[in-house]
Amino acid sequence: MAKSITVDDLDIYYGDFLAVQGVNMTIKARSVTAFIGPSGCGKSTMLRSLNRMHEVIPGARVEGKVMVDGQSLYDNAVDPVAVRRQIGMVFQRPNPFPTMSIYENVLAGNRLNAKKMKKAEADEIVERSLKGANLWNEVKDRLGKPGMGLSGGQQQRLCIARAIAVEPQVLLMDEPCSALDPISTSAIEDLIHELKSDYTIVIVTHNMQQAARVSDETGFFNLKAAGQPGQLVEFNNTQKMFANPDNESTEAYISGRFG
Amino acid sequence: MSTTLKPAPVSVASIPLTHGHLPRGAEILVGVVAAAAAGLFPLLLGWGLVAWVIVSVILFIVGLTVWSAIVETRRSATDRMVTALVWTAFGIALVPLVSLLWTVVSKGVPAINSTFLSYSAFRTSLDQPIGIYHAIVGTLVITLCAVVISVPIGIFAAIYLVEYGKGNRLARGITFLVDVMTGIPSIVAGLFAFSMFTAFFGAGYRAGIGGAVALSLLMIPIVVRSTEEMLRLVPDDLREAAYALGTPKWRTITKVVLRTSLGGIITGVTLATARIIGETAPLLLIAGLTTRTNVNPFEGFMTTLPVFIYSQFQKGTAADFELAWGTALVLVIIVLLLNIVARVIGKIFAPKTGR
Numbered sequence: 186m187a188k189s190i191t192v193d194d195l196d197i198y199y200g201d202f203l204a205v206q207g208v209n210m211t212i213k214a215r216s217v218t219a220f221i222g223p224s225g226c227g228k229s230t231m232l233r234s235l236n237r238m239h240e241v242i243p244g245a246r247v248e249g250k251v252m253v254d255g256q257s258l259y260d261n262a263v264d265p266v267a268v269r270r271q272i273g274m275v276f277q278r279p280n281p282f283p284t285m286s287i288y289e290n291v292l293a294g295n296r297l298n299a300k301k302m303k304k305a306e307a308d309e310i311v312e313r314s315l316k317g318a319n320l321w322n323e324v325k326d327r328l329g330k331p332g333m334g335l336s337g338g339q340q341q342r343l344c345i346a347r348a349i350a351v352e353p354q355v356l357l358m359d360e361p362c363s364a365l366d367p368i369s370t371s372a373i374e375d376l377i378h379e380l381k382s383d384y385t386i387v388i389v390t391h392n393m394q395q396a397a398r399v400s401d402e403t404g405f406f407n408l409k410a411a412g413q414p415g416q417l418v419e420f421n422n423t424q425k426m427f428a429n430p431d432n433e434s435t436e437a438y439i440s441g442r443f444g
Numbered sequence: 445m446s447t448t449l450k451p452a453p454v455s456v457a458s459i460p461l462t463h464g465h466l467p468r469g470a471e472i473l474v475g476v477v478a479a480a481a482a483g484l485f486p487l488l489l490g491w492g493l494v495a496w497v498i499v500s501v502i503l504f505i506v507g508l509t510v511w512s513a514i515v516e517t518r519r520s521a522t523d524r525m526v527t528a529l530v531w532t533a534f535g536i537a538l539v540p541l542v543s544l545l546w547t548v549v550s551k552g553v554p555a556i557n558s559t560f561l562s563y564s565a566f567r568t569s570l571d572q573p574i575g576i577y578h579a580i581v582g583t584l585v586i587t588l589c590a591v592v593i594s595v596p597i598g599i600f601a602a603i604y605l606v607e608y609g610k611g612n613r614l615a616r617g618i619t620f621l622v623d624v625m626t627g628i629p630s631i632v633a634g635l636f637a638f639s640m641f642t643a644f645f646g647a648g649y650r651a652g653i654g655g656a657v658a659l660s661l662l663m664i665p666i667v668v669r670s671t672e673e674m675l676r677l678v679p680d681d682l683r684e685a686a687y688a689l690g691t692p693k694w695r696t697i698t699k700v701v702l703r704t705s706l707g708g709i710i711t712g713v714t715l716a717t718a719r720i721i722g723e724t725a726p727l728l729l730i731a732g733l734t735t736r737t738n739v740n741p742f743e744g745f746m747t748t749l750p751v752f753i754y755s756q757f758q759k760g761t762a763a764d765f766e767l768a769w770g771t772a773l774v775l776v777i778i779v780l781l782l783n784i785v786a787r788v789i790g791k792i793f794a795p796k797t798g799r
Binding site for chain 2: 236238241243266267268269270271273274276278280281282283284293294296297298299331333334344347348351
């Protein structure tokens, strides 16, 4: 069920502003790909363009191609809603629905799409997703309680459970651990390792150790110069990237001599 | 461990960290003294109660500030003076409210009895008691019609403004017009409804529905504005979370955005209802005045509570005045109940934190 993504000469605009220019990469199926780079260089923009989420912002558009298993995401005939059902997303800040219980939050993807299902089937999806997100043992006795009552780390895992409950083929994660403490972060990193066997995962992170720990391949984004659009500087195997990067500025960034 | 550390050198001219304090209960003491001192004026000069209270408050503020300035620091004196001024302002703001409620309750209670609420003002014999049943029914029917007209229009307009318009030219124009509509004098709304119904149904058409249309003109802008504010409060995070799950926009709006802000929207609608339920002028024009009970908003005159109060004051006998005060009390109670309902509903539908 996991799919690979090919990005071909992609330019991303906000109105007239060119945010990211000329990205080419291939994201392998059933692997973890990390995007690193300084703030404002277009990592999140790039990530959001992979499931057409950036279109939610008025005036945002792309030029170029994003192919998922050979199908172009930006064809006229493609429905962005259908794309997002296939390519799930977890955000920087945990955002469970405040009016829903833990149980309803996990099922939100199905319920919001008015999918009819039996109670037993729903229970099974909830249990499987929460187990998948390593949260089941902590919440199994209080599934009816509001999702907002959980701690930050638990809320983020709840959001991951909600994302995998609709069984997407690709999971995009936009700095999923930036608001979490080290223990929750470690729980989520373990989870990413487990999810890798079923999903294609793309993660944006500011934490280079995290990128080194969880990812198989890494893309380094940087601005061409101040005021210029962001670009993909290097895309490489993570081990190679952190040991012996091809590009000088990558090495400068990874070793902390950035500038 | 750190035996080598020397104690910090004691500075000779250290910053003073303490200063004098007024004794506990200084405010009460000053208050009693101020009230007693001010009491001399009514005794010696024959001033009234109001003058006594005003002089007491002035003496209290001046006395407390001066005493604090002498004993404490300048900053404490300023603090005490401003605190006293803020409390005074709060008290002044309460005066009209309490006075109004007291007048309405004290004058209205004697009028209220079992026949007052269950009889209309239409008499079939001279000894029959007069009640306001017809006006209560009229108020409920006309207000209900106004709510039914205003709520869908107002909420849909707000959804357009927040979710679809997003600051384009049309949305900005609508927002401006809504703001203008908020300030429309109610009599103008009544004239508009009157001329509209005259144009459609011929001269002299007067019925409850006309009143409801006039009231909804006043209610729609309030509903739009309050709903708009509530929808803007819903974080974009939640919309994005729903989109990322592959939810279409309209379902995101109905199931996430509206659901999250439901408590606030219902509160806003209820408060808007409370605001229009007391309107008189437009109803005098278009809904007419009658003593009979009429439940059909599409035919015949219909009297509401405020219009009935107005007509009773016009008649001008003592018995009419009593009826008017009783009606005013009923109206105030209905508005109060609506406010309580709004608060309860707001609580029930508010997003739960679970903490």
